[in-house]
Amino acid sequence: MSHDLSRLGWDDSLASAYRRFDRPDAAPARVLRADRGFCTVLGDAGVLRASLSGSVLLGAAGDPVNLPCAGDWVVTRRWPDRRVTLEVVLPRRTALIRRTSDKDSTGQLLAANMDTIAVVEPIHPEPDDARIERLLALAWESGAKPLLVLSKSDTAADPDAIARQVAELAPGVPVVAVSVRGTPGVERLRSYVEGGRTLALLGRSGAGKSTLVNALAGAAVMPVQAIRDADGKGRHTTAYRNLVPLAGGGAVLDTPGIRGVGLLDTAEGLDRAFADIAELAAHCRFGDCHHGAEPGCAVAAALANGSLAPRRLASWRKLRHEVEIETARRRARQAAAAGHRRRRG
Numbered sequence: 484m485s486h487d488l489s490r491l492g493w494d495d496s497l498a499s500a501y502r503r504f505d506r507p508d509a510a511p512a513r514v515l516r517a518d519r520g521f522c523t524v525l526g527d528a529g530v531l532r533a534s535l536s537g538s539v540l541l542g543a544a545g546d547p548v549n550l551p552c553a554g555d556w557v558v559t560r561r562w563p564d565r566r567v568t569l570e571v572v573l574p575r576r577t578a579l580i581r582r583t584s585d586k587d588s589t590g591q592l593l594a595a596n597m598d599t600i601a602v603v604e605p606i607h608p609e610p611d612d613a614r615i616e617r618l619l620a621l622a623w624e625s626g627a628k629p630l631l632v633l634s635k636s637d638t639a640a641d642p643d644a645i646a647r648q649v650a651e652l653a654p655g656v657p658v659v660a661v662s663v664r665g666t667p668g669v670e671r672l673r674s675y676v677e678g679g680r681t682l683a684l685l686g687r688s689g690a691g692k693s694t695l696v697n698a699l700a701g702a703a704v705m706p707v708q709a710i711r712d713a714d715g716k717g718r719h720t721t722a723y724r725n726l727v728p729l730a731g732g733g734a735v736l737d738t739p740g741i742r743g744v745g746l747l748d749t750a751e752g753l754d755r756a757f758a759d760i761a762e763l764a765a766h767c768r769f770g771d772c773h774h775g776a777e778p779g780c781a782v783a784a785a786l787a788n789g790s791l792a793p794r795r796l797a798s799w800r801k802l803r804h805e806v807e808i809e810t811a812r813r814r815a816r817q818a819a820a821a822g823h824r825r826r827r828g
């Protein structure tokens with residue numbers, strides 16, 4: 484079965500990135516799913532299984548973020564014995580990376596080359612403010628446009644009112660309530676996959692990501708967990724990331740249900756996720772204002788007049804602290820690596 488890659492977002496700039504690797508036995512493809520040592524990819528010729536070449540493995544030895552991931556555009560090569568290898572990962576336009584629990588690790592790549600990244604949060608029993616803020620910071624950092632999806636909207640009496648409330652946590656981010664049972668339906672998300680674009684879903688286990696993928700695809704392509712308990716909590720089911728091409732063009736990318744996500748060096752993502760506070764801070768009298776008891780502090784003034792919620796400021800401080808620790812760790816790692824090179828060298 485032949486597949487037109489432009490329906491998945493292949494364009495001129497990808498074609499020109501590919502050109503220097505082109506040869507008669509090479510072909511471009513997009514990674515649908517990455518497993519240890521091989522990937523399932525979709526190319527002009529259809530779905531193939533490609534093993535990772537030595538150079539890809541070597542490139543990943545220093546940093547696992549270089550391993551191919553769902554959503555990556557890659558160069559494949561077909562060998563005379565019909566084996567297919569994945570030779571090159573083309574430069575990523577966007578990348579969703581979280582910090583792993585392992586403190587020496589740089590990060591884990593969850594998705595690549597998405598145009599929009601939807602933070603999916605169930606509307607019931609109650610959207611978790613802190614989780615939304617954290618995931619939005621991660622989403623902003625990816626370089627893709629964030630979107631906040633309140634899932635299972637059929638379980639709330641007035642989903643659009645909740646959406647308006649939650650919008651305060653998400654400056655500059657569209658908020659949409661959707662349900663796979665009744666209205667408003669998943670068609671509200673359709674515009675994010677039109678024109679060959681890719682929508683990635685990020686959220687906790689049981690948020691309803693796989694159900695959304697299935698509803699958008701119009702078929703059961705992802706396993707969905709059975710309803711287990713009434714409190715809305717679910718079991719972990721999606722163990723891998725998966726890019727699902729849609730019949731009308733575009734694709735949706737499911738990520739594994741994550742329990743905790745650590746922020747990496749998301750200083751920029753954090754500033755965008757908390758654009759309301761960043762904007763206030765720009766008006767403080769002192770450039771290095773700590774928004775404590777300093778005179779002329781615009782953040783303190785907003786707290787005093789009620790336009791900034793204390794909870795929101797506390798949440799920002801907590802995430803900033805986390806990012807600062809992470810930045811210090813990274814610097815220490817880099818210094819240690821440089822010292823190691825000097826001693827050897």
Ligand SMILES: Nc1nc2c(ncn2[C@@H]2O[C@H](COP(=O)(O)OP(=O)(O)OP(=O)(O)O)[C@@H](O)[C@H]2O)c(=O)[nH]1
Pocket residue numbers: 634635636637638661662663664686687688689690691692693694695706707708709710711717718719720721738739740741
């Ligand atoms: N009422 C209602 N239930 C939903 C809706 N969407 C999903 N659910 C239910 O929520 C549960 C979890 O859905 P999943 O799609 O498996 O969640 P997930 O985010 O993919 O979870 P992981 O795969 O663990 O990351 C399932 O029991 C779904 O039937 C919805 O729109 N309305």
Ligand SMILES: [Zn+2]
Pocket residue numbers: 764767768772773774775777779780781782783
């Ligand atoms: Zn201040």
